[in-house]
Amino acid sequence: DTGVSQDPRHKITKRGQNVTFRCDPISEHNRLYWYRQTLGQGPEFLTYFQNEAQLEKSRLLSDRFSAERPKGSFSTLEIQRTEQGDSAMYLCASSLLLAGLRDTQYFGPGTRLTVL
């Protein structure tokens, strides 16, 4: 399977705990995105990388959130001191930079986070 993969698919944690999610993009893709979807809403942009450089962070990404893409391949999204409001589906996507916003972003299946 050469699509975008995410791990874990589901995560249940207690409030105050730290969690980390991993995303493996399509291998030749140089751009990687993180989105968050809450119930009844569409995916909301969180951040994106071009190679290992984080080019933009949404204001949704509080200080408790950090994302890395250390070698320009896989990426991790860490949430520290989780809150119940962090419960959501976290989606990762990747693309090959050719034409900017016209490039198709290919999505993974997401990580469903539940904070108790």
Next chain:
Amino acid sequence: ILNVEQSPQSLHVQEGDSTNFTCSFPSSNFYALHWYRWETAKSPEALFVMTLNGDEKKKGRISATLNTKEGYSYLYIKGSQPEDSATYLCARGAATDSWGKLQFGAGTQVVVTP
């Protein structure tokens, strides 16, 4: 309009019937409009990327049109089948945003009943 809006929120279609639904978006600074199909427990699947006013795209029984001047896109499903049941998302890219950021609508959930 400030956000990307999709209507209706959900719809039920009889197998074999055709249907369509709308994505409305801010027309200013428009750059690209993406459509995705998202089935439960699967990854969102890219359907179309549209950029030019009047664009029409087709993939099998699914087609889409784009009006960038008035800020809307229609997605059509012809002869709906149960496997078309999914949430259909549209997303706008704006020229004023960074070249990585898509703004999504909340989706139209389509249920096709045999």
